[in-house]
Amino acid sequence: MTLGxxxxxxxxxxATLATSVLAQSPSPRGPPCADRNHxxxxxxxxxxxxxxGSGLAESGVLFELYVGPTGSWTLLATTPSGRxxxxxxxxxxxxxxxxxxxxxx
Numbered sequence: 744m745t746l747g748x749x750x751x752x753x754x755x756x757x758a759t760l761a762t763s764v765l766a767q768s769p770s771p772r773g774p775p776c777a778d779r780n781h782x783x784x785x786x787x788x789x790x791x792x793x794x795x796g797s798g799l800a801e802s803g804v805l806f807e808l809y810v811g812p813t814g815s816w817t818l819l820a821t822t823p824s825g826r827x828x829x830x831x832x833x834x835x836x837x838x839x840x841x842x843x844x845x846x847x848x
Contacts, residue, residue, distance in 0.1 A: 776828040779821050783809075790815045795838075810836045 786792040792809035799805050805821040816836040821827040 774828040774830065776826050779819075779825050779827040782819060782827040782829075786811075786817055790817075792817060806830075810838075 783794075786809050790809075790811040791813070792811040792815060794807050795810050797805060797807045803823040807819045807821065807827075809817045809819070814834055814836045815832070816834075817832040818830040819827045820830050
């Protein structure tokens with residue numbers, strides 16, 4: 744699978760998941776959400792994570808990927824009102840080799 748195809752599939756899967764998650768009314772089973780500045784500060788202070796990429800969905804939801812020096816990672820979805828929700832998190836992040844050129848740029 745090419746890098747472009749992988750990124751397209753990952754983006755579509757994330758957008759679909761986030762759209763369904765963010766469209767739901769708040770419930771005890773919903774994703775943890777809070778003010779974006781607070782969430783980003785906690786990711787930095789607790790895990791040393793910093794943003795390595797972001798993308799804006801047509802709905803206005805901003806997807807941000809944060810990665811820490813030990814390989815921890817977090818994917819956030821932030822609404823236009825500034826509320827960030829955790830979409831996923833994990834360990835053992837492995838960056839891909841730098842492509843010569845991104846198709847989107």
